[in-house]
Amino acid sequence: MPEPILRRVATDNDYVKKRVDVLERWAQSGEMEPWKAVLMAELIRKEGGRGVSMTDKDFEELFMSEEMVEIMRAQVDGPWMVYVEQTFSERSNNFVMGFLGQLEDAASSAKP
Amino acid sequence: MRVFKSIPPDALNQIREQIRSAELPTVQALEQAALLINKSADYQDALKSGLVPRLTGDDLMAFVERVRRDRQLVDASRRTNDKQAKRPSQLQADQAEGTSDELLSELFNDFMHERSAWQHMGAGLATLGDIAAEAIAGGAQVTEIAGWLRAQRHDYAPANPNMRDGIRSDRSKLEASLAA
Numbered sequence: 001m002p003e004p005i006l007r008r009v010a011t012d013n014d015y016v017k018k019r020v021d022v023l024e025r026w027a028q029s030g031e032m033e034p035w036k037a038v039l040m041a042e043l044i045r046k047e048g049g050r051g052v053s054m055t056d057k058d059f060e061e062l063f064m065s066e067e068m069v070e071i072m073r074a075q076v077d078g079p080w081m082v083y084v085e086q087t088f089s090e091r092s093n094n095f096v097m098g099f100l101g102q103l104e105d106a107a108s109s110a111k112p
Numbered sequence: 113m114r115v116f117k118s119i120p121p122d123a124l125n126q127i128r129e130q131i132r133s134a135e136l137p138t139v140q141a142l143e144q145a146a147l148l149i150n151k152s153a154d155y156q157d158a159l160k161s162g163l164v165p166r167l168t169g170d171d172l173m174a175f176v177e178r179v180r181r182d183r184q185l186v187d188a189s190r191r192t193n194d195k196q197a198k199r200p201s202q203l204q205a206d207q208a209e210g211t212s213d214e215l216l217s218e219l220f221n222d223f224m225h226e227r228s229a230w231q232h233m234g235a236g237l238a239t240l241g242d243i244a245a246e247a248i249a250g251g252a253q254v255t256e257i258a259g260w261l262r263a264q265r266h267d268y269a270p271a272n273p274n275m276r277d278g279i280r281s282d283r284s285k286l287e288a289s290l291a292a
Contacts, residue, residue, distance in 0.1 A: 022286055032282060040279055040286070054280050083275065 005034050005076055006041050019044050027076075035078025042072060063087035 005027045006020055020041050027037035042062060047053055062068050063084050073080050127145045130136040
């Protein structure tokens with residue numbers, strides 16, 4: 001019996017358990033890269049049975065949480081830090097975009 | 113300015129000189145600089161290895177707030193000085209000539225020179241920031257540069273929507289297998 005890859009949490013409800021079971025099978029059989037299975041399991045756990053979301057914000061919150069990144073990294077090796085860096089960069093980029101937009105608006109409204 | 117090992121040593125300096133001498137339109141010269149940096153192995157390696165230093169949104173937000181505050185202070189001070197020194201008709205004439213645009217250029221220049229912010233955003237952007245700041249100091253329009261930077265940032269932002277789309281697609285597969 002191979003060692004499980006995905007963690008189980010005592011507070012997981014049936015909705016989460018069912019999906020984590022399938023993901024575990026896929027990760028063990030090679031049908032899905034293990035790190036992707038871990039990531040999806042944590043996203044599903046984050047939903048907590050409230051239905052499918054997986055919005056950009058869900059991904060961002062996961063990768064911006066040092067605790068969650070450590071939890072995922074402890075389960076399996078993966079490009080975790082690459083996605084952490086990308087999330088930081090993307091968030092910073094969004095702030096800068098907003099700022100540039102304000103500068104452009106202000107500059108164009110300053111013209112008669 | 114950071115020197116990229118994989119970029120021909122004089123290439124960026126040549127572009128800066130072209131901007132200074134107005135040999136090339138500013139935006140065109142900046143595009144050339146962006147192409148050089150974008151292709152450089154250093155920058156690509158930094159992105160791939162995750163070595164590009166991180167900047168938190170909070171860091172940047174604090175900086176943006178500081179710029180806003182500075183801008184308000186400078187603006188208020190300038191209005192006070194103008195009122196004391198000029199008649200209303202002169203004030204209107206100044207505004208029509210783009211006094212506010214000059215102020216924005218100054219602030220945008222400061223923004224470009226905020227070394228830590230640009231370096232955090234990525235080494236390539238730090239170089240572009242330097243070049244763009246020089247272009248503005250040399251008379252390029254702030255709106256022109258802002259528009260160009262907007263396009264560049266879109267290309268440089270190393271977000272990876274493909275990963276997310278892949279996970280979403282796998283999720284649909286997972287739900288389908290449970291429903292079967």
